Amino acid sequence: MLDWNDLRYFLAVARTGSTLAASKDLKVSQSTVSRRITALEDAIEVKLFVRKPSGYDLTPRGQAVLPIAQKAEEAMLAFADGVAAESRRLSGTVRLSTVESAANAWVIPAMGVLREQHPEVRVEILTSEHYVDLARGEADVAVRFGPKPTQETLVVRHLVDMLESFYAPRDMVDRLGMPKDVADLARYPLVASTDDNSLTNRWIAQHLPGTEITQRASSMSSIIASVRSGLGAAILPCMMADGMPELVRLLPPIEELTTPGWMVTTDEARRQPHIRAVIDLVVEQIRQTLARQPADLTLVQAA
Template identity: 80%
Template sequence: MLDWNDLRYFLAVARSGSTLAASTQLRASQSTVSRRITALEAQLGVQLFVRRPSGYELTPRGQSVLPAAESVEAAILNFSDGVAAESRRLAGTVRISTVESAVNAWVIPAIGLLRGQHPEIRVEILTSEHYVDLARGEADVAVRFGPRPTQESLVVRHLLDMLESFYATHEMVERLGMPASVEDLARYPLVASTDDTNITNRWIAQHLPDAEIAHRSSSMSSISAAVRSGLGAAILPCMMADGMPGLVRLLPPIEELTTPGWMVTTDTARRQPHIRAVIDLVVEQIQQTLARRPPHLAVAQAA
């Protein structure tokens, strides 16, 4: 079976008429070029070149096979170009799991940028307060908040430390007054989660046991909508609420509710170019958001 590299030597000598010129082109020694030509002739059982003091000249048989060798060269170059183009064209579906606040603050803006750069990548968002099993392929990437994931099969990097605080509308603050302490919040109607095991609900029960819970909702988006509608004050992620027109942060961030954020994936997933592109854009969006952040947000450089 012919070796493509032997055809490369054949074409270089045929075009240059010299093993010395061919050796320069191929970045090989002149003796290597001569040896490869001799080996090719022996394998084919025909003489391809006449060796003259002035150089190498194709024999009639060499002339007859030259077009075929050039066709093989063109096919291989086309194949190589096609592989390179395919590697540049990123396509596929990427599933991201995270909470609503992260979706709205970072993931959706990142997808908008992604569409312009890699239109054949599709992103599916799984919004949930519960963790999906990345190791089993339930998602490709997750942005999680809470304790650092410890599963050995996961690749984890610290993104930021997110704080939370109470927010209410300007109108409510004008009517009820700006609270000077947590205790002052007792005069505010509150919006809370329907899940009594939620960490913010537990904090409210501990620090504001007599507060009026004016409204409950099961999702962060509906809680923030209730606050914007004037139903009451609520604990919201600062990364989300600080950018909402019409809302006022009532107190400094609540230290006990500080939550580290993590980018989580698997080694197999992050090695896939289309998934890596999504990860990089989400991280970039987070970094840009943090660059514009008020001082209540701290960030750790993503690995």
């Protein structure tokens, strides 16, 4: 039976004119090349070469089958390229959980790049202020803020230290003036969260008791929209608000409100190429965001 691998030896000898030169190209011994050529000729019962002291010359029949062997080689190479390309093609669905503000600032912008690089990968973005259970498969990966997750089954890497400060619309600052210190913020109307137990609301209650709160909202995007609309000043993440030219940072970042951010997944999930691709692109989006901002934040390698 014909061994298709013998075509490699036939073509190598036909191109180089000798078994010695062919053996160097194929990185095998000269005797192996000679043996495989003889085996091929025996299998098809056709003499393909004339053996001469100066080398191997194709017989008329060898000349006739040479184009066929070349086409077979092209087909095999195309097949190998197709298999390699298929192995590189990523597909599947990734469920990513994070808060709405991080989804808007980092995850969604990264999805445009993902679409270009891996069009068959789909990402379901789950926005919530509450943690999902990754170990139980409620999501594949999460960008979380707050204390470091400690569940043993999770793979956790520090992403960013998110600093926060007060921001107000520029026209309000022009009207009221820049505050000299925290106490001077009392003359600014404030926009706050609806959650009285949130870290920012507790800070406001402690440091600015009695300050007028003109608007409350349950999501960061709504708080940002309220500030942009001129309803008041609010505590916002510096990474996001510093990139909004219509807002002015009123004070240096508030150290007590620094919030660490984490990339959280499971070992099984991060070993899947399509999930790894999403993680890498989100991390790169954060890196690019940091590069455009003042040096208020730090980023380290993701999971």
